[in-house]
Amino acid sequence: QSVLTQPPSVSAAPGQRVTISCSGRSSNIGNNYVSWYQQLPGTAPRLLIYDNDRRPSGIPDRFSGSKSGASATLAITGLQTGDEAQYYCGTSDNSLGAWVFGGGTKVTVL
Amino acid sequence: QVQLVESGGGVVQPGRSMRLSCTTSRFVFSSYVMHWVRQAPGKGLEWVADISSDGGKTNYADSVRGRFIISRDNSKNTVYLQMNSLRAGDTAMYFCTREQGIALVGTAYFDYWGQGTQVTVSS
Numbered sequence: 349q350s351v352l353t354q355p356p357s358v359s360a361a362p363g364q365r366v367t368i369s370c371s372g373r374s375s376n377i378g379n380n381y382v383s384w385y386q387q388l389p390g391t392a393p394r395l396l397i398y399d400n401d402r403r404p405s406g407i408p409d410r411f412s413g414s415k416s417g418a419s420a421t422l423a424i425t426g427l428q429t430g431d432e433a434q435y436y437c438g439t440s441d442n443s444l445g446a447w448v449f450g451g452g453t454k455v456t457v458l
Numbered sequence: 459q460v461q462l463v464e465s466g467g468g469v470v471q472p473g474r475s476m477r478l479s480c481t482t483s484r485f486v487f488s489s490y491v492m493h494w495v496r497q498a499p500g501k502g503l504e505w506v507a508d509i510s511s512d513g514g515k516t517n518y519a520d521s522v523r524g525r526f527i528i529s530r531d532n533s534k535n536t537v538y539l540q541m542n543s544l545r546a547g548d549t550a551m552y553f554c555t556r557e558q559g560i561a562l563v564g565t566a567y568f569d570y571w572g573q574g575t576q577v578t579v580s581s
Contacts, residue, residue, distance in 0.1 A: 350502060380564035385503070392553055392574055393495075393503065398567040399559070436503050438568070440561060446519055447493070447505035 351376060352437055354450035361458045364427050368453045370420040370437030376448055378418040380439045384411075387434040387452075396435070397422060429457050460485045460570045462554045467575030470544055478539040480554030480572055487535040488512070491557040493568065494528060494539045496550035496577075504550075508557065509537060521547075544579045551576050 353371040360366045370382065384397040395404050397413035400420065412423045420437055437450040466478040480492070494506040507518045507528040516528050527540040537554060551574040559566040 381559075381567070383567035385568070387503075392571040393568075394571070395567065395569050398569070399565055404569065434502075438503070440564060440566060445517060447495075447508070449503040449505065452502040 350451040351441060351444070351448035352439070352450035354435075354437060354453045356451070357454045357456065359456040359458055360427050362427055362429065365423060365425045366427060366455060367424075368422045368435055368437075368455070370422070370450050372418050372420075372439065372448075374418055375443035376418075376439050376441040377415065377420055379442060382413065382415055382420040382437055382439045384413055384420075384422045385436045385438065387436065389433070393436065424455065427455075427457055431455055432457050460556070462556065462570055462572035464552060464554050464572045464575035467552065467577045469578045469580060471581050472545060472579055474544055475540070475542045476544060476577060478541070478552055478554075478575055478577070480537045480539075482535045482537070482554075482556075485556075488532040491561065491566075492528075492530060492537040493555045493557055494537075495553045495555055495568070495571075496548075497553070497574075498547075498550040501550075506552070507539065541577070544577075546579050549577060549579045 358366045381399045385393040386396045387393045400415040401413045434452045441448045461483045493508040509528045513530045525543045530537045553574045554572040555568040556570045558569040
């Protein structure tokens with residue numbers, strides 16, 4: 349059972365928009381910044397979003413992040429077949445003294 | 459381009475030990491906190507351990523504390539994970555990752571990851 353809660357899967361047609369939620373508590377998301385990672389099949393995770401809503405260079409603006417209270421959201425617009433992957437949220441937890449991740453969400457392009 | 463290359467994985471019997479290495483290049487290794495993150499087959503990411511830039515401070519997940527030791531050699535740009543008393547539940551892909559940002563103010567994140575090294579604990 350992961351400390352951060354994500355839906356196991358989301359799906360949409362090409363060109364559509366999907367959102368992935370990440371729910372935590374005050375000790376983690378509520379008081380720390382959230383990052384998001386994309387993991388394509390058979391590869392290492394890749395940083396997608398950091399500091400809640402910032403994109404590293406090279407990440408298209410189709411990917412966006414937001415945070416409100418103890419929850420965060422990743423949105424993907426203009427969905428493409430290449431976006432099919434697992435997506436993880438992560439942050440630090442002040443009570444646990446540890447890094448925590450969500451359980452991951454599989455994005456499927458219909 | 460920043461590089462992190464893990465090595466040392468393989469098949470090991472329960473109760474035995476194994477040491478993983480992560481050799482890095484193209485950044486000032488001694489300035490960064492480094493982490494190990496693992497992923498069991500078909501499962502999500504699990505943080506394992508981290509080590510401060512000078513090696514003086516370490517943190518561990520409850521699942522490995524007392525069995526695993528993270529260390530680093532800044533002269534070799536390498537971080538290690540010594541894994542003792544291995545269990546079947548430790549079977550996973552182990553990733554080395556670099557921390558960016560400032561953890562003390564809650565802005566840290568993992569900006570570069572290695573390709574991973576597979577550890578299988580089986581008799």
